[in-house]
Amino acid sequence: MTAAEAATTHLEWKGAVRIIRSLFPPIDLFEDIADPADWPLLLSAEQKTNPRIMATIGNLDLVPADRRVGGPGASWLMASFTHVSPDRPSRFSAGDYGVLYVGDRYETALFETIHHHARFMARTAEPPGWTSQFREIVLNVSGDLVDLRAAAADDLLDPEDYAPAQRFAAQVRASDADGIVYPSVRYPGGECVALFYPDCAAAPMQGRHLDYHWNGSAVDLVRNAGTGAVFRVVDA
Structure with a gap:
C-alpha cells in the first residue's frame, strides 16, 4: 500500500491515553505562557547564560513554527518531536522526525508501553525487580489521519519489522496528513494514532503514576503508585 492508496479520516478522540517515563522533567520553554512564535528569541537569550539549554529543549527546528504548542503540559506534547534520533526508531519513523503515539484507552497505551519496555529490559540484560516509574497522560486528539483500521496493511503492522511502516509513514508525512x-x-481491539505534529493533541492532564515489574523475561506486574494496588499482566 502507498499513501496515495490509503483512505483519510477526520478523527476526534476525547480522553485518549499516552504513557511515558516519569524521569523526564517539564521543559520550561514549552510550559511558559509565552507565544511559541517568540520561542526562538527567548531561546537565543537563554543560551547566553545557559549553554546546555539545547540539550533540554532538543531541536526546535524539527517542529514547524505554526504547529508548536505551549502552556501547561506542553512538554508532554512537544518533547517527542524535538528529541529524536536514528538510535531510537519507531514503527512510523526511522528516527529523523518525531511522532506522538497515543492509545484510544488506558489498556491500549499500557500494553503498548509494556511491550517496548520489556524489549529494552531484555536488550540491556536488566535484573528482575520493580523498574522505572511511568505516568499516564490523558489528552484529546484531533486531526486528518490516514486510516489503516480497515485496510489490508499487514506489512505495516508487522510485530517486529518496522521498515515497511517507516517508508509508508514518510510518504504520508510528505503528503501533509496529520498522522x-x-x-x-x-x-x-485497541486503536492507536501516530501524530506527526504536536498541535493534533490538546488538553494533556496527568493521570496515574505506574511502576512496571520486570521478572527477567517479561513485565509481569503493574503497580498503581498512588494506591499501591498491583495488577498481574495477562496476555491481551
Whole structure:
C-alpha cells in the first residue's frame, strides 16, 4: 500500500491515553505562557547564560513554527518531536522526525508501553525487580489521519519489522496528513494514532503514576503508585 492508496479520516478522540517515563522533567520553554512564535528569541537569550539549554529543549527546528504548542503540559506534547534520533526508531519513523503515539484507552497505551519496555529490559540484560516509574497522560486528539483500521496493511503492522511502516509513514508525512490511525499491535481491539505534529493533541492532564515489574523475561506486574494496588499482566 502507498499513501496515495490509503483512505483519510477526520478523527476526534476525547480522553485518549499516552504513557511515558516519569524521569523526564517539564521543559520550561514549552510550559511558559509565552507565544511559541517568540520561542526562538527567548531561546537565543537563554543560551547566553545557559549553554546546555539545547540539550533540554532538543531541536526546535524539527517542529514547524505554526504547529508548536505551549502552556501547561506542553512538554508532554512537544518533547517527542524535538528529541529524536536514528538510535531510537519507531514503527512510523526511522528516527529523523518525531511522532506522538497515543492509545484510544488506558489498556491500549499500557500494553503498548509494556511491550517496548520489556524489549529494552531484555536488550540491556536488566535484573528482575520493580523498574522505572511511568505516568499516564490523558489528552484529546484531533486531526486528518490516514486510516489503516480497515485496510489490508499487514506489512505495516508487522510485530517486529518496522521498515515497511517507516517508508509508508514518510510518504504520508510528505503528503501533509496529520498522522496515521491504526489497530494496536499489542492490544487486540485497541486503536492507536501516530501524530506527526504536536498541535493534533490538546488538553494533556496527568493521570496515574505506574511502576512496571520486570521478572527477567517479561513485565509481569503493574503497580498503581498512588494506591499501591498491583495488577498481574495477562496476555491481551
